[in-house]
Amino acid sequence: MSGKQLLMIVGDFGEDYEIMVPFQALQAVGHDVDAVCPEKEAGDTVKTAVHDFRGDQTYLEERGHNFALNATFEEVDPEEYDGLVLPGGRAPEYLRTYDEVLELVRHFDAEHKPIAAICHAAQILAAADLIEGRTCSAYSALESDVEGAGGEYYDGVTTDGNLVTGRDWGDHVEWISQFLGVLGTEIEHGEPQTVKADD
DSSP, X not given: OOOOEEEEEOOTTEEHHHHHHHHHHHHHXXXXXXXXXXXXXTTOEEEEEEEEOSSSSSOEEEEEEEEEOOSOGGGOOGGGOSEEEEOOBSHHHHHTTOHHHHXXXXXXXXXXXXXXXXXXXXXXXXXXXXXXXXXXXXXXXXHHHHHHTTOEEOSSOEEETTEEEESSGGGHHHHHHHHHHHHTOOOOOOOOOOOOOOO
């Protein structure tokens, strides 16, 4: 399998699992993932937040990790990437206010490149005018946002053309699986290597 070049747009208080899990999982199957944030450079960090579901009317938000960026937003050339990942959390609320972010997202859609968006990332899709006429999933409280943007809300993981969307980190397995399918990723399982410890 030849790995793809993927771009992930993150920001402060993006959802921890929705950043860390796809970032690592996509690399684990051979893809290169550049994580960027507006106004930050490679080596800088963003603060993440953990959204936990404990039976309340909405999620509980707790401080997560410092996630290190490995590329610089200002240097991104979208032509060099094969796909885009948009995590959720609180970050999409303000990331959608950057024209440069919206231009990047629109580029991937216009070129029919795979886009994986989860949870509150639907706010970016809506701001980029990419939801109208499409089926889209998002965090359940954003159902009216999806419909207000002209889309049909789906309560689960769904793929509509090049767009793969999910509700929250509980959808990771299916969301990442469907994204890998759109990317055309074929995973080959090699023989495990046994390493003997020194006596």
